[in-house]
Amino acid sequence: MSGTKRYSDVTKPLSPGPSSIQNLDLSEVFLPTQNHRSVEKKPGRKRRLWIGLGLVLTATGLSLLTGLLVWNFHLRSNVTVKRLYVGSLGISDRTFVKEYEDSSSQEFRTLADQVSQQLKLIYSKNSVLAKYFRSSSVQMFSEGDDSAGVVAYYQSEFQLPVPQQKHVDEAIGSVEELSRHERLLLRPVEPLRVRSVTSGALDSRLSKSSLSEREPINVQVQTGGEISSPGFPDTPYPANMYQQWRLRAEPGHRIQLNFHTLILEDDCQQDFIKIYDSLAPIEPRALTEQCGYPHESLSFLSSGHVMLLMLVTNEEKNFPGFRAAYSQIPISKGEGCGGRLTADKGSVSSPFYPSNYPPQSWCEWNIEVSKEKFVKVQFETFFVGNESKNCVGDYVMVNEEKLCGRTLKKTVFTVQSNQMTIRFVSDASIVDQGFSATYEAFVPSDPCPGRFQCSNNICINSTLHCDGWNDCGDDSDEVNCNCEASQMKCKNDHCKPKIWQCDGVDDCGDKTDEEKCAGSCADGEFSCRNGRCISENLKCNQHDDCGDGSDESKCAKSLLLRCSDFTFRCSDGRCISKLNPECDGEPDCEDGSDESNCQCGMPPFRSSRIVGGQTAREGEWPWQVSLHFDRSKHTCGASVLNNRWLLTAAHCVQDDRHIRYSQASLWQAFLGLHTQGLTNEWTVTRNIQQIIAHPNYNKVSFDNDLALMKLDSDVSLNQHIWPICLPSSTYDFPAGQEAWITGWGTTQEGGELAKSLQKAQVRIINSTVCRGLMQDQITDGMLCAGVLKGGVDACQGDSGGPLAVTNPSGRVFQAGVVSWGEGCALRNKAGVYTRVTKFCDWIKQQTGV
Template identity: 55%
Template sequence: MDYMDSGLRYTPKSDKDWDTSVQFLPASDNKKLEKKKGPGKIGAVIGVVIFAAVVALMTGLLVWHFHFRKDVRVKKMYSGSMRITNQVFEDAYENTNSTEFKALAKQVTSQLKTIYSKSPQLSKYYVGSTVQAFSEGSVVAYYLSEFRVPAGQEAAVDKAMSSMEKLVDKEQRTLFRPGNSLVFEDVVSSALDARLISTSFRNFFNFAEHARSNEVGQIQSPGFPDRPYPSNTFIQWRLRADHNYVIKLDFDTMNLEEDCKNDFVKIYDSLVAIESLVMVEMCGYFSPSEPLTFLSSGNVMLVTMATNDKKNFPGFRARVSQVRRGSKGTSCGGQLTGERGSFTSPNFPNYYPPHILCQWSIQVSAGKAVKLTFKKFFLSEPGQENQKDCRKDYVEVNGKKLCGDQPEGTVTETSNSNKMEVRFFSDSSYVDQGFDAEFEAIDVKDPCPKQFQCKNKRCIKSALRCDGWNDCGDMSDELNCKCNSKDITCKNGLCKPMFWKCDGVDDCGDRTDEQNCGGCKSGQITCKNSKCVSEKTHCDGRDDCGDGSDELDCGRASDTRCTDLTYKCKNNKCISKVNPECDGTQDCEDGSDEENCDCGRSMFKTSSRIVGGQDAEEGEFPWQVSLHIKGYGHVCGASIISPHWLVTAAHCVQDDGRTRFSQPGTWEVYLGLHTQRKIGNAVVKKNLKQIISHPNYNSFTYDNDIALMELDSPVTYSDYIRPICLPAPQHDFATGNNVWITGWGATREGGFAATVLQKAKVRIINHSVCNDLMEGQITSRMLCAGVLSGGVDACQGDSGGPLSSPGGSRMFLAGVVSWGDGCARRNKPGIYTTVTKFRGWIKEKTGV
C-alpha cells in the first residue's frame, strides 16, 4: 500500500456559520430594486460559457487537490509495552528468530491493529507495528508502532496515543472477541525520541546480554578503547537478568562529546526506548570517581547510544551483572530504633532504581522527639528542578514532601513524638543519587542546647546568628537582626558583610549594598577610571573616558586604537573585544587570540551541585599542584601553566633560618594529586630545575608575591594533569564575578591540612572596599575575593595555589593565593596576587 494515498481527504468548509447579528437595511428606492426582464439569447450564451468555465476551474482545482497536491506526511514512531496476562514466558521468547517468538509477535501486532482501529484519529494514519522483544512477568511485549501523520496533525495523534490504555480496555471489552485473544494490562506508550530515528544514521548495531549469577559481563561502544566510536551510528544493548533478579550496570568509563544534542547514551528501564521509562541521559566525560552505577526495577534494561557526524570520542565501557531482588542496594525501609542512627536511599551514593517505594519507622526513647537531618539530598529530574509540589521522586516526612537538590544539612525535620514515619518514592522515569540521612533523639523542650534553632529545626552555633550568612538555609538566622558597625545594614533588616558592598551584586535584596558607590547617573556609563561619560559616547571612535574604556566591546575587528585596556594581537593590531582569548571565536586577523588554547579545561564533566568548602572531584582542577618539602610533606600550592613551568607565591620560596626554600633541591612536586598520601596511577612526581622569585617581592607587604618554578623534565598531560590558561595583560576580572579557590589547607608554618583537595566558590571584591577593610594594605598588584556561600570554614586555600576564573568553557589564572585567609573565611577576604600585572614578566622568563 502507498502510505501517501491514505489518510484524510479534503472537506470543504461549511457556509452555515453566518453572523446572525448582521441585518439588511431597507432600500430607499424600491423601483431600483425591481426585477428586470430576462437577458437575451446572447446574454444566455455568455452565461452558459461563464458557468462552464467556473465548473471547469473547480473541477481542475479538485483534481489538483486530490491527485497532484503534495500530501505532506510526517513519520511518527511510538514505543510501548504491555503485559500479557494469559501467557507464560518461555525461554524461546528471548530469541527473535524462534518460531515461538514470531507466532506470539504476530498475534500482538494483529491485536495492536485492532486497538488502533478503535480510534478514528489513529486508524487513518496507522502503518504497522513490530514487536521488539518479550520479557518475563507474565509475558511483557515491547513494540514499536509507525504512523504517517499529515503535517499539523502530530499533536492530535500524540493526544490519542496518550490514551492508549483506554483503547486497549475498549478493545478487550468488545463482544465476540476470539477465544484465544491476548489479555493486556499495564500498558505504557510514548512517542519515540526523534534523535533515535534520525535519517542521518548509516550504521545500526544491536547487541544482547543475559547476565548470570557470579558472572560480570561487559558492554562497550564499538572500537573502545583503541579508537573512537563510529559516526552517524545508532546502537542498542538489550540486557536481561534471571527471574527475580535486577540488572546492575556499572560504568568505569564515560567519555562522549559534551553536547547531548550530538552524541549521547540513554538508559531505559525497559527493552525498548520508552521515554516514560528513561532512567538517565548522559554525555560528556565523567571522572572515574563519579558514581555511575544503575539498577533496573525489573530484570531488563536497554542501553542506547546515538552519534552524529562530528567530534567522535573514545566512548564508554560498563560492567553488567545481576543482583538478587531484595539484596543490599535494591531494598529499603524497616524499623529503626535507638538514640541515633542513619539510613540512605537504595544504592546510595549511586543512583537509586526507578519505580520503588520505601518506608522507615523510626522510634526513640519515650519523652524524646526524633530529629531527622539529610546530609546529602539529590532528588531532581529534568524539567522538575524548581517544582514545589514534588510530583515526581520525593521523600515524605510527617506528611511533608521533599524533593530537588538541597544544600548539605539544610533539610531537617522534627517529630512531635518519639516516632517518625519516612517514605521514599521514585517514579518510573529518571533516577538520581538520592539521600543520606541521620536521626537522633532530642529533648523536646530544649532541642538545640546552647545553640540557635532555625525555623526549619536545624541547630547552628549561636555565633552564626546575624552574621550575614544563611546558615539555616531558610534565612531564619538572619531575620530580626541588629547589625554591628562592621556590617552593611540593609533597609530590609538583613546584615551583610562589608566586603560585599559595591560589587555590582544585590546581596541585600533591596540594593542597599549597591548604593553610594560613586556610580554614574542614568544615561551615563562608568569608565574603568571611574569617570562618568554619556552612554552615547560608547563606541563613537573617541576616547571620552581618557583610558579608552568607552571604546571597548565595539564589534570592530582591527581598526581599534591600542590602549592599556585593548587586546593586542600577535600582529600588533588591537581589537576592542573584552577577553577575546580562547573563547572559540577568532577575533584577530592572524588568529592569535585562539592560539595556545589547550588549557583551562577539566576533561571530566563535573557536578555543579556542590558549592563552597567541599571536596573537589578528581580531575576537576587538573592544574592544581601540591608542593612538598622533601621528608616533610605538603606546604604550598602551585598552578601548571606549561609542560615545564609552574606559578606559585614568592612567599613560599623565601629562605628562613632552618630551610632553604629558594633552592630547587628542597622541593618535590606532585601533579595530578587528589588525596594527600595517596599516590595513584594518575599522580606524577617531579623535581625542580630552578625557582625564580619576583625580584620586587616585599616580604613585609606581600607586594609582587609571585614566583615561577621550572620542572627538571616536561610533564605529559593527562586527564588529571593539564595547564590553566594564562590571561592576557588586558583580561578583565570584573568585581562580583564568581571564581574558584582550591587547596589542601596547609600553611607554610605547617598548620592543619585537608586530606582531599578542597574547593570553594568565592567572589571578586571591589578593590577600594577591600582596601578600606584591610586598612590600606592593598596595592594595585593585589586582588581581593570573598566567599559567596557561607559554611566553608574548613577550607583554607593553599598559599601559591590558583584563583581560577571561568571564562566561557575555560578557566583563567586570575590570581595566586597570597595572604589573608586563603579560602576567604567569613568576613575576611582573601588576598591574591593579580596575574595580569605580571604577564609580561612570566612571558619573559618562561616563554609562555
C-alpha cells in the same frame, strides 16, 4: 583548604503539498499594467472592465489556492508511514530455559511465534491498533524477576496515515490495561498467561538511515567488570554508530552501573547514551539520557536483573566516550529504605543515595518520637522527579503533602504531633539523585533550644543572628537587628560589617553600603576605571569620554584608543576599549590577535579538598597539578601553562635549613590526577628539569610569590591535561566576581590532606577592604578572595594552585596563585593570592607561552 603565612605544607515520506504552495507565485495571477496613470482616477467603461477582469482573476486564484490546500490535505491524509513500537511481555506460566537465549533454536522460535500471536490478539481488542497493525517479531527472552516466568522483548510494526500517529501512540499506552490478567487462547496451541505488557514508540533517532547498527554486546554481570565505548580511551568513538550493551545479573539481584568517565558531544540530538530498565529500548522504561560532560550523579540502578545501555553517535564531532563499572546487588526486603524510627533525632534518604535511586521504589518511614514533643524534618538535598502541580511520577510525601522537583520552596516541615510519616515513590522511568533529610523532636514551647529559630523553622547558632549574613536562607536572622559598633545599618534595616563599605559590592541589597563613598560618582554618573566621573548618557557613544576607554569597554562596538593600563594591546600595536576581549569568541582586534593563542581554559570535547569545598569531578579541572617533593606525598599545587611549563608559588621552592626545595630533580609533577595514590590512564608523571622562582620574591612579605617549573619532557594535552588561560596585563577581575580554588590541601586547619581533588567557590575581594582585613600587608602584586563569612578557603597543601575565573564564553583564566593567609577559613579573613596580571610579561619572557 586551610597556616599562617603560607599554604604549602613543605614541612521520512514528505508530502509535496507544502512545497507546491510555497512555489506558487500569486503575483502571476494578476495582469500587470503598462501605464499606471491610464487606470488611475478615471471612471468609465475601461475602468469597469479592468475591475471586472481583476475580480474574475482574483476568484480564479483563490479557487486555485483552495484547491491546492484541499489536494495537499487529502494527499497527506493518505500518506502512510511505518511506525515501530518496542515492548516487553511477561509470561507467568513458562519456565525459562537456556535454549531461549538462542534465536536459532526450536524452543525460541516456538515461543516467539506464540508471543507474536498473543500480541496480535491483544491489538485486536483496540479498533485503532487492529486497523493499522502489520506484524510483530521477538528479539530476545529473559528470565522474569526472581526466576518467575519469562519476559519476551518484541518489536511491533504499524502502517498508518500521518495524522493517525498520535491516536496510535495513545492506543499503545492502553496495551497494558488490555492484557492485564488475561489468559488469551491461542488455538490450536497452548494459551499463554500474560503477566504484564509494556510498550512505547521507538526513539526516532534510532531509525536514521545513516546509522550503522552494531551487533549487541551481551554482558553477564555476576562477577563485575567494566564496559567502555569503542576506542576508549585511545581514540574517539566511531561516527554514525548504534551500539547496545545488554546487561544481565542473576535473578534476585539488581544491576548497578557507575560511570568512571563520560565525555560526549553536548547536543543530545547528535551523540547520546541512554539507559533502560529493560533489555530493549522501551521508552516507558528509560532511566536516563546523557550527553556532553555531565556533573551530576552518574550511578544508576535497575529495578530487576536486566539493564540496557545504548550509545548513538552522528557523523561528526566524535568524542572520547565513556567507561563504566558494573556489578550486581542482591535485592533484599527493605534495603535500608523505610521502617519505624523511634529515636528523637535521625536521618532518612532515598534508596542508595547519593547514587540515583532505582525505578519502581517504594519506601515509608514511620517516625515516632517521645511523647509531649513534635517532629520536624529538614531536607538537605532534594532531586526527585519533575516539578508538577500534582507531582505525577516520582515524589516524596510528608504526611499528606507531596513534594517533587529539583528545588523546594521550603525545606523544613513540622507536625504538631510526635508522629510523622515520610513516603518515597518512584515510577518505572526517569530517575534522579533523590534526597537526604534529617528529622528531630522538639518541645513546642522551645523549638530551637539554645539556638535561633528562623521563620522557615530552621535552627541556627545564636551567634549567627544579626551578623550580616543570611544564614537562615530567608533573611529572618537579619531582620529587626540592633547594629553593633563594628556594623553599619542599611536602609533596609539589615546590619553589615563596616569593612564591607565601598568595596564595590552591593552587600546590603539596596546599595546603602556603596553610597557616599570617597571618589564615588553621584547618581546619574558613570564611574571610570581611572577614577573620573562622567554622565551616564556618555556611555557607549563611540567616544572615549573617560580617557581610559572604560565608558566604551562593555559596548557592542569597540574603539581604537591610545594605549594605557586600561586597554588591551593587539599584536599590531593598536589598543582597543573592550574589557577583557581575549578569547571571548569574538575577534575585536583588526589582526584577530585577541582570539589567537586560545587553546586554553576550555578542554577539548567540552563545548562547555579545600575548606568548605566539595569533591571535584574527574577531569573537571584539567590544569590542576599535584607536586610531590622527594617522592613523598603531595606538597604543593601548580597549574598547566602548556605542554612543558607549570606555574606555582615561589614559597613552595624555598630552601630551609635542612631541605633543598629549590633543587628541581627532587620534584615530581602529577598531571591529570584526581585521587592521591590512585593513578589511571589519564595520569601522567614528569620529573622537573628546571625551577625559576621570581627574582624579587620576598620571604617576609610573600610579595612576588611566583615560580615556574619546566617538565623534563613534553606531555600530550587532552581532556584531563589542558592549559589554563593566562590573562593579559589589563585583564580586569572585579570585586565580587566569583572564582574557584582547587587542590588537595587540608580540609581544616591542622588537618589531613584531602584524598580527592577538592573545589570551592569564593569571590574576589576589593583590595582596599582586604588591606583592612589583613592589617595592610597587601601589595599591588596580591589579590584577595574568599568568603568573609568563613568556612571556605585555601589551606596547607593548596599553595601554588590556581585561583580560576570563567569568562562569559566559558573559558577559564587564572586570576591568582594560592599564596598565604591567616589561619584557614576564618571569618572576616581573606585568602591572599599572587595577582597573575602583574606578572604576565615575566611569565611569557621565561616560557614563551
